[in-house]
Amino acid sequence: xxxxxxxxxxxxxxxxxxxxxxxxxxxxxxxxxxxxxxxxxxxxxxxxxxxxxxxxxxxxxxxxxxxxxx
Numbered sequence: 660x661x662x663x664x665x666x667x668x669x670x671x672x673x674x675x676x677x678x679x680x681x682x683x684x685x686x687x688x689x690x691x692x693x694x695x696x697x698x699x700x701x702x703x704x705x706x707x708x709x710x711x712x713x714x715x716x717x718x719x720x721x722x723x724x725x726x727x728x729x
Contacts, residue, residue, distance in 0.1 A: 672686055672687070
């Protein structure tokens with residue numbers, strides 16, 4: 660596997676590595692964990708919104724064609 664990191668991100672990795680007194684691999688893993696958690700949250704929210712869009716009916720749609728015998 661080959662991973663390329665642009666100069667801007669590399670400079671930030673080096674700077675934050677020094678500030679936090681941790682190695683660059685740890686920073687990358689922490690960033691990826693946060694990225695994946697955020698993306699999973701977005702997907703779950705989108706799936707929930709899509710599901711709600713398919714099941715949400717307004718009052719008239721819900722009661723349309725319902726006959727109540729008195």
